[in-house]
Amino acid sequence: MGLLGSDKLGAKPVVMWGKHCNYYDSGMEPEYNNAFEYYFEPITCHKFLDNPDSKAYIELDDRFGNHILGVTSSYQYDDSQIKTTAQIYKKYIKLNKKTEEYLKESISPLLFGKRVLGVHVRGTDYNLGIKNHPHVISVDEYVAKVKELMSTGKYDAVFIATDDKNALNKFGEEFGEKLLYYSDAFRSDSIMGPHSLEDDRPLHRYKLGLEVLRDVYTLAWCDSFVCGLSQVSFAVRYINYALDRIFDELVILNHGINSDNSKIAAKMYKDLAKEQKDFQHDLHKNT
Numbered sequence: 001m002g003l004l005g006s007d008k009l010g011a012k013p014v015v016m017w018g019k020h021c022n023y024y025d026s027g028m029e030p031e032y033n034n035a036f037e038y039y040f041e042p043i044t045c046h047k048f049l050d051n052p053d054s055k056a057y058i059e060l061d062d063r064f065g066n067h068i069l070g071v072t073s074s075y076q077y078d079d080s081q082i083k084t085t086a087q088i089y090k091k092y093i094k095l096n097k098k099t100e101e102y103l104k105e106s107i108s109p110l111l112f113g114k115r116v117l118g119v120h121v122r123g124t125d126y127n128l129g130i131k132n133h134p135h136v137i138s139v140d141e142y143v144a145k146v147k148e149l150m151s152t153g154k155y156d157a158v159f160i161a162t163d164d165k166n167a168l169n170k171f172g173e174e175f176g177e178k179l180l181y182y183s184d185a186f187r188s189d190s191i192m193g194p195h196s197l198e199d200d201r202p203l204h205r206y207k208l209g210l211e212v213l214r215d216v217y218t219l220a221w222c223d224s225f226v227c228g229l230s231q232v233s234f235a236v237r238y239i240n241y242a243l244d245r246i247f248d249e250l251v252i253l254n255h256g257i258n259s260d261n262s263k264i265a266a267k268m269y270k271d272l273a274k275e276q277k278d279f280q281h282d283l284h285k286n287t
Contacts, residue, residue, distance in 0.1 A: 003088050003089075003093075004068055004085065005068060013043055013092060014043065014044050015040075015042075015044070016036065016044075017035035018033070022205070022209070023206060025206040027203050028203065039210065041094040041095070041096050043093075069081045069084065069085075075133070075229045082234065082241065083238070086239070089239065099213065103213070103214060107221055110218065111159070115154060115155045115156050116156065116159050116222045116223055117146065117150065117157070117158050117222065117225075118159045118160075118161070118225045118236075119142060119158060119226040120161045120226075120227040120230065121139060121160060121161075121162040121171075121228075122137075122162070122230040122233075123136070124190065125191055125192060125196070129258050129260075130258060132258065133258055134228060134254070135256055135258055139170045139171075141253060142171075142226065143170060146174075146175075146226055149224065149251070155224070157178050157179070157180050158171070158175050158178055158179050159179075159218060160179060161218065161219055163188060163194050164188065164189070165188065166189055184211075185211045185214075185215070186199060186201075186208060186211060194208060195208060212232065215232070216232060216235045219236040221243070222247075223247070225247045225249075226253070227252060229254055237250070
């Protein structure tokens with residue numbers, strides 16, 4: 001959305017993902033102090049790099065982009081707004097060579113020669129009922145819709161992208177050998193999203209971002225798509241357009257937006273967050 005705002009203003013965009021970014025990884029080489037460049041070609045301006053504190057530069061966030069699109073929430077985009085975002089993505093975003101090769105090596109053998117129905121199931125912290133986030137869609141509802149579409153005989157397989165181990169297990173029970181997924185992706189079996197969890201695998205934060213990107217592009221190359229409201233599902237849709245593709249069928253499961261937080265779930269989340277903080281402390285202590 002910052003790129004959309006920059007384009008609207010006729011400004012030169014600069015994308016810097018620093019230590020605040022969920023995917024910033026201190027284990028990356030020193031020259032990669034911008035997490036955006038782990039995955040994409042740089043979007044920057046030499047004048048900015050020479051003088052990043054200059055008052056000639058402004059910082060834009062999602063709210064400005066949402067204002068241009070005429071929405072108040074990042075979960076309200078309709079198809080025309082998705083197409084606008086796709087144009088911005090196509091104009092500015094280019095995968096770096098390492099990421100592009102990784103995605104090709106992952107996606108091609110998985111989808112080649114099959115008609116695949118893609119599905120994105122957002123679980124984990126969506127079950128908290130966080131204010132201004134979408135109501136969670138149950139795994140059973142996803143399964144029912146996918147079964148309905150698979151019964152038409154149009155598809156050879158189902159590809160699932162999910163942050164939730166429990167959802168993956170349920171789909172495995174229902175679709176067996178017809179289910180495609182990435183077995184090495186980091187997932188959660190609690191109400192903590194993977195982006196909130198630490199792990200002792202090398203370059204964990206970098207890999208989290210890479211795995212999400214792999215899921216997004218794999219879903220964008222599927223023949224049809226079933227999803228709820230999430231930032232991942234929106235990314236899939238605008239990248240699908242940016243790749244000059246159109247889903248044969250697009251099914252969006254939508255039960256609206258939460259108006260209040262769940263206090264019980266919020267406390268559970270806080271307790272789990274403390275456990276993760278302690279885990280991270282012990283991890284760094286022993287390395």
